Amino acid sequence: MSRVLVGVKRVIDYAVKVRVKPDHSGVVTDGVKHSMNPFCEIAVEEAVKLKEKKLFKEVVAVSCGPAQATETIRTALAMGCDRGIHVEVTGKDYESLGPLQVSKIFAALAKKEEASLVILGKQAIDDDCNQTGQMTAALLDWPQGTFASEVEIEGDKVKVVREIDGGLETIKINMPAVVTADLRLNTPRYATLPNIMKAKKKKIANMKPADLGVDIVSRLEVLRVDEPPTRLAGVKVETVDDLVAKLKESGTI
Amino acid sequence: MTDQQKDFQELARKFAREEIIPVAAAYDRSGEYPVPIIKKAWELGLMNSHIPEDCGGMGLGIFDSCLITEELAYGCTGVQTAIEANSLGQMPVIIAGNDAQKKKYLGRMTEEPLMCAYCVTEPGAGSDVAGLKTMAVKKGDDYVVNGQKMWITNGGKANWYFLLARTDADPKCPASKAFTGFIVEADTPGVLVGRKEMNMGQRCSDTRGITFEDVRIPKENVLIGEGAGFKIAMGAFDKTRPPVAAGATGLAQRALDEATRYALERKTFGKLIAEHQAVSFLLAEMAMKVELARMGWQRSAWEVDSGRRNTYYASIAKAFAGDIANQVASDAVQVFGGNGFNSEYPVEKLMRDAKIYQIYEGTAQIQRLIISREHFSRFKK
Numbered sequence: 001m002s003r004v005l006v007g008v009k010r011v012i013d014y015a016v017k018v019r020v021k022p023d024h025s026g027v028v029t030d031g032v033k034h035s036m037n038p039f040c041e042i043a044v045e046e047a048v049k050l051k052e053k054k055l056f057k058e059v060v061a062v063s064c065g066p067a068q069a070t071e072t073i074r075t076a077l078a079m080g081c082d083r084g085i086h087v088e089v090t091g092k093d094y095e096s097l098g099p100l101q102v103s104k105i106f107a108a109l110a111k112k113e114e115a116s117l118v119i120l121g122k123q124a125i126d127d128d129c130n131q132t133g134q135m136t137a138a139l140l141d142w143p144q145g146t147f148a149s150e151v152e153i154e155g156d157k158v159k160v161v162r163e164i165d166g167g168l169e170t171i172k173i174n175m176p177a178v179v180t181a182d183l184r185l186n187t188p189r190y191a192t193l194p195n196i197m198k199a200k201k202k203k204i205a206n207m208k209p210a211d212l213g214v215d216i217v218s219r220l221e222v223l224r225v226d227e228p229p230t231r232l233a234g235v236k237v238e239t240v241d242d243l244v245a246k247l248k249e250s251g252t253i
Numbered sequence: 254m255t256d257q258q259k260d261f262q263e264l265a266r267k268f269a270r271e272e273i274i275p276v277a278a279a280y281d282r283s284g285e286y287p288v289p290i291i292k293k294a295w296e297l298g299l300m301n302s303h304i305p306e307d308c309g310g311m312g313l314g315i316f317d318s319c320l321i322t323e324e325l326a327y328g329c330t331g332v333q334t335a336i337e338a339n340s341l342g343q344m345p346v347i348i349a350g351n352d353a354q355k356k357k358y359l360g361r362m363t364e365e366p367l368m369c370a371y372c373v374t375e376p377g378a379g380s381d382v383a384g385l386k387t388m389a390v391k392k393g394d395d396y397v398v399n400g401q402k403m404w405i406t407n408g409g410k411a412n413w414y415f416l417l418a419r420t421d422a423d424p425k426c427p428a429s430k431a432f433t434g435f436i437v438e439a440d441t442p443g444v445l446v447g448r449k450e451m452n453m454g455q456r457c458s459d460t461r462g463i464t465f466e467d468v469r470i471p472k473e474n475v476l477i478g479e480g481a482g483f484k485i486a487m488g489a490f491d492k493t494r495p496p497v498a499a500g501a502t503g504l505a506q507r508a509l510d511e512a513t514r515y516a517l518e519r520k521t522f523g524k525l526i527a528e529h530q531a532v533s534f535l536l537a538e539m540a541m542k543v544e545l546a547r548m549g550w551q552r553s554a555w556e557v558d559s560g561r562r563n564t565y566y567a568s569i570a571k572a573f574a575g576d577i578a579n580q581v582a583s584d585a586v587q588v589f590g591g592n593g594f595n596s597e598y599p600v601e602k603l604m605r606d607a608k609i610y611q612i613y614e615g616t617a618q619i620q621r622l623i624i625s626r627e628h629f630s631r632f633k634k
Contacts, residue, residue: 071256078260190268193298193311193321196260 002057005115006047006081007106008040010065010072011126024224026095027126036072039121041079041188042181046151047119048080049186055153056117058082062109064102066090070204077199078191084204085109089216096218098127101209103135108212110140115176117158122147122180133180143173147182254320261317265299265324273328280331280457281602284449286410287332287457295366299325300336301359303347303492308355309363315492316554319499323547326503330606331455333500335368338406338458340496341614342369344489345415345434349476358413358436370411372437372463373486376403380619382417382486383428387465389418389435396420396435396475398443398468404613408461409446411439416465417486420479432482436474443468454605491557494567494614498550501574501610505543508578508585508603512536515589532588539584542577549573565627572620575610582607 012018013033021028036044047059061076063069064087073084087105089097110118118137123130137144145151145160149168152159153175162169163182191199209216237243247253254262272290280287294300302318304310318340326333339362346358361367378384387400398418405414414437421431437444447462476485513536516527526532553566582603586593593600611617 074256074260190297191260191264192296193261193264193302195298196257196264197311199260200257 003113003115003117004047004050004056004059005106005110005113005118006040006043006059006061006076007102007118007120007132008044008061008063008072008076009037009121009124010034010063010069011037011124014038014125020225020227024226026222026225034068034071036075037121037124037126039123039125039181039183040072040076041121042183042185043119043121044076044079044081045186045188046148046179046181047117048189050117050151050153051080051082060085060113060115062087062106064089064097064105064209066094073204074199075191077202077204078196079189080195081202083202086204086206087212088206088208093216096220096222097216098218098220099129099131099135101214101216101218103132103139104214104216105209105212106132106136107139108214110136110142110176112212117175118142118178119151120178120180122182133178137178140176140178142176142178144178144180145171145173146180148179149182149184151179151185258317258320262320262324264297265321266327268294268297268299269324269328273325273332277329277332277457278596278599278602280329282456284451284456286459287335290332291335291368292366294325294336300339300366301343301362303340304343304359304363305347305355308359310359314554314558315495316551316558319496319550319554322496323499323503323506323550326500327507328503329457330500330504330610331457333503334406334455334458334609335410337493337496337500338371339369341371341489341493342407342411342413342415344492345371345476345485346436348488348492349434349481349485350436353473354436354476361412367412368407368410370405370407370414371489372402372405372408372414373417374402374404376401376462379404380616382483383431385417385419385432387416387418388422389420389433389470391420391479392469394472395469396433396472398435398437398465398470400465402463402465404450404460405463406458406460406613408463409449409459413438414463415476415486416470417482418465420482428483430480430483432486433479434476434482434485435470436476437468437470441468441470453608454602455609490615491562491564491567494571495550495554495557495563497610497614498546498553498567498570498574501571501578501607502543502546502550504603504607504610505539505546505574505578505581508582508600508607509536509539509543511599511603512539512585512588515592519590526588535584535588539581542581546570546574546577564623565631568615568620568623568627571614572617572624575617575620578607578610579604 013035019028050056051059059081061073061081061084063073070086120133147163148160149163150161157172158177159172302313306312389396389398416435416437420433443466445464450460519526549570553563553570556563556566585600586604589600592598
């Protein structure tokens with residue numbers, strides 16, 4: 001009952017206007033502001049809160065990516081995580097890194113670190129995959145509580161209130177388990193200045209996927225990336241009858 | 254910048270965008286003291302950064318504090334001034350206080366979100382510090398102070414003041430020996446706090462007149478000793494002028510960003526106003542001024558953090574940043590045209606807020622006096 005693993009992903013900042021590269025192979029990332037995925041921030045906040053309640057002894061922040069991923073880990077440390085693990089993935093490998101490879105890495109780390117709980121954001125705002133948490137649980141054969149808006153530890157079980165289409169679903173799952181954080185789980189704290197200074201002293205271990213015995217070859221190939229089609233101007237009508245007529249005209253009804 | 258400095262800047266920037274900007278206009282209209290923002294800033298460690306570590310502070314250098322100040326000022330200089338006035342009030346204690354004074358008066362600032370104030374200016378003397386009339390007379394083990402101070406930032410909110418008062422009544426006594434620096438608890442009997450003054454800009458900042466009527470100050474609260482006050486009061490400025498310059502830079506950057514955003518949206522004569530050279534050249538000059546003002550505060554902060562006397566650079570930074578903040582804010586209003594003059598748009602507030610940067614913390618004219626004096630003294634070496 002001692003360790004929580006939290007995954008944090010470095011993504012393009014939510015406020016940035018994303019642009020597609022001229023060769024349509026992806027989006028422009030050079031020189032663009034990046035920050036921690038907002039759902040990962042919520043995951044970190046939850047993990048730190050659980051530790052502050054003395055339910056866990058240690059929170060380990062993990063990120064997969066190039067050197068800059070350590071900035072995201074540092075933010076997690078400044079929010080209260082105890083140490084970090086940077087799994088180094090660079091260049092073409094990083095461009096093709098997706099939920100399957102990341103979940104293999106997390107599964108390996110969860111076993112290695114003997115984590116009782118793995119908390120991830122429900123999805124990343126760049127690819128919107130919403131897969132890593134679920135795949136990690138499956139690879140570990142652990143229970144999963146996804147889209148969590150409330151997490152409560154009850155002995156060796158976790159009670160998770162999940163946000164689903166129909167409303168809220170409450171489940172109780174055994175630990176070790178994987179939980180993914182949804183928007184309303186909590187409000188992430190600011191890192192305070194003293195904590196930013198303290199974070200400098202916290203350790204970030206560096207390793208490669210191969211060190212964990214994980215093969216990160218991708219089975220997916222991105223063919224093309226396009227911007228969404230520009231929205232066409234609408235047509236204003238005066239009356240409901242006009243509206244019905246126009247809809248009939250366009251074959252919609 | 255080091256990674257840590259980038260993180261500090263990022264925190265301050267996020268705080269300004271999410272906590273200050275959404276409420277700044279409302280505080281400007283009401284003039285209400287921004288207590289919730291100050292409390293949050295204090296909790297995050299964004300205030301009182303200069304306080305030494307052994308008093309519970311973070312002992313940050315001037316450069317790091319300026320990084321934070323510029324970001325907060327981007328949000329609202331009224332809020333930032335309220336926060337910065339703490340640094341100004343504390344600086345004399347940091348540079349001249351003995352251990353007991355530091356532990357007592359700086360320590361309490363890190364335990365609770367308290368404010369303090371720098372109490373020097375009087376109704377009859379601002380630039381002419383030597384013309385101060387507030388008198389402190391020794392009576393037994395205490396000093397009894399009588400006089401009037403004016404334009405004291407945080408005057409009505411301070412828990413304690415740094416007070417400069419005349420201890421030598423002889424008019425022939427030189428300024429360097431005639432004044433003494435004191436720490437005064439705000440609840441001392443005889444300290445009469447005036448009304449909140451309604452100013453042109455930075456309106457949520459609390460500025461007041463303070464009257465001292467037979468206020469007794471124990472001798473333990475004298476900084477260094479009788480007659481040392483002038484040097485302390487002036488010495489504080491070398492460390493507080495760079496942050497003030499940073500504040501003005503933050504305002505100027507905000508004005509530039511708002512004007513640029515508008516120029517890329519507004520159309521006239523068939524194209525975006527940004528595509529008209531008159532506007533793009535105006536924005537280019539605004540950008541030049543902002544970048545140079547930033548380099549100004551950075552140089553002056555770096556000099557003092559490196560242990561060197563930075564008076565020359567601090568004055569240049571403050572004078573330049575104050576002047577350009579006014580120019581850039583005014584130009585921003587110009588870019589907005591008619592909309593800029595209106596209170597629904599953010600730039601008229603910037604223009605009103607900018608003016609004080611040419612006045613407080615040493616007027617633009619006093620800065621020029623200092624710079625010319627320093628310049629000649631360097632030249633003659």
